[in-house]
Amino acid sequence: MLHTEVAVLGAGAAGLSLVHRLTRAAPGCRPVSAVLVDAPPGPLRPPSRTWCFWERGAGPYDAALTAEWRRLRVHGPTGRRTEDDIDPLRYKMLRSDDFERFVARDLARSDGVTRLEATVETVDGDAHGADVHARAADGRPVTVRARWVFDSRPAARPPAARTTLLQHFRGWFVRTAWPVFEPGTVDLMDFRVPQPSHGLAFGYVLPTGPHEALVEYTRFSGAVLSREAYEDELRRYTRDVLRLGPFEVTATETGVIPMTDARFVTRPAPSVFRIGAAGGATRPSTGYTFSAVQRQTRAVADALHAGRRPQPPPAHSARSLAMDAVMLRALDTGRVDGAAFFERLFAQVPAERLLRFLDGGTRLHEDLSVGLRTPVLPMLRSAAELPWLARDRPTARRNPPSPTPRPGSPAAPPPTARPPEETV
Template structure:
């Protein structure tokens, strides 16, 4: 059996989280760090689209397909155009990020193993990455594992953000390229959950149009297509006048379950597996970028590549309360989001969803939510936590 290759850092999984780490290491000029990537597929081309907000002037700017200084939030009653300054909403397709990571991989002299990773054996000093058959591939000082996995500790609420998007091309101008539609709640609402349309225009003739639900279960393919056709009608677009160039599907966890970000001394989980997905919205990209930047800075300083929590603990609690309120029917989802944007500057709401607001701003946001439903949800969440804690205590006492 061949001996494993020795490296300083092994990336298990080669998607968005790993690509951002490679790019961040390259920006820090860490060519002396020995890096390996273990993934069964060498990611290239367009396989997903990320939408996120942030300030202009970052390394991502040349990679963007489009960005917008304003977004629309639409209900049956009105349409609000929200100015985002000093932020902007941006769209990044996967191809340019994979290309950037590929160039970084070359400059770093990284070793790539096109294989599915199996067990990770952490002896406290190094981590051995095995392939799916159990053969050792890499012995690393640290492993950054971005493979998807469920939460290490189940939550009290289990919802999903699930969607289907059509990349539409038209022969005449149909879209307003000056702003994106962040949430259009004119879609029929599910019995349990929230649905909305979503429009990201690259030009007046080319746009990504999505149907999204926050709810406990996914739909069938036919149901997503019917919802998209209905939404196009609401946009005033005849489906026969546009061509579907690509289709995107996704399912993202929305749960207050705890993702185990450090399963062993020298293994660190990234992306959704590391808690980067915001439970209240499913947004992930900005937290992954923050994780990558922090890791690269720590490595450059000669410290352990630990990214820190993706979001403050108080935000995770606020998300748990919001999910419980929606799940138990204590508040109407459309009214909740509409009220949040009505009573706060858009950039404050977006910074909250990115986990960068202050305690004072968080209190202001909480005050803008419907008071009695949130109190009931918070009380129920506290009781559920205490009940679970007591149950664990009794189980521990019987061992």
């Protein structure tokens, strides 16, 4: 049996961020021992993926970034373009493989963190600690006894919710024959794609150079598409809208993010906490997760280093979650036109303020100013009916083959990287 103060289950964004912060204590802080339990290579280990987020100026992971941008652009369905500088914020792209290598370098220099490859089977916790029962790749049982356990693994069952939409996507990493991309600007939402009868769809372009970009087709709806349908939409978008000319697909990514007003159980046992997407870090209205993960793990690490109870703080404020619940209901009922809704927001609200709003960093008067730029009557009707709606567990509404689920963000979904597939 391994004994440690902290056991971290899962080596995704949340798990790696937490153990990394535990190794970087300020001078004078108490040391913390930790065991990071990661599933062996196989179906339980998430594929390589990409996270996007925004923050003010320089950040702790800048050395591992793929790219960053200061300008965002949104295209309306009719071609109307809104472009804005988000200074002092930066929109950043971080690949999970680069992040893991970045964290691994610090872990290798630390004596406080042990990494264990094993599949967690059960977690038994009480007020004095918890036992993590796992099985190594060779079938050998392993038990970790910890004072505190932080579990970032996806929940076995989705929590009950009044509204759950799926944000699902497929992306191509492309290399073009001609310099067609603007490396300084992200196309955050491009609604110049056919809109479904229910929900919304948009293109998304993250340029990493004049010839290179991640190009995605994303849809908000109740069911995913077949792989062939995503491929058809991407071909149409790259050919008819972006007009890229000849290009090579160097890798792909696919994912599904639940956008839900569910209440997440964040403390299943007295000494066990859920963090990351499993702990409600995904913002319901957008699918972004990485920034909330950093807030959670920073607070937990600070508490552990100070010898306090390491209760993760709420990932999002009650006010933010209430507003998101109304928006999800309005979209799911079709009371608002999704493409027009987002186009109007970006056209009428400065992008820097809107990003702070989406990250829960605005004050009440700023929230009200954003709310007044939404369709007020449909939103009020949706808000009025929410208290009367039952919370049900979402049913499977996916049409096979379905994308690989992962915790991420709409603009930063974890991709399934593959070798070059085709030249278009």
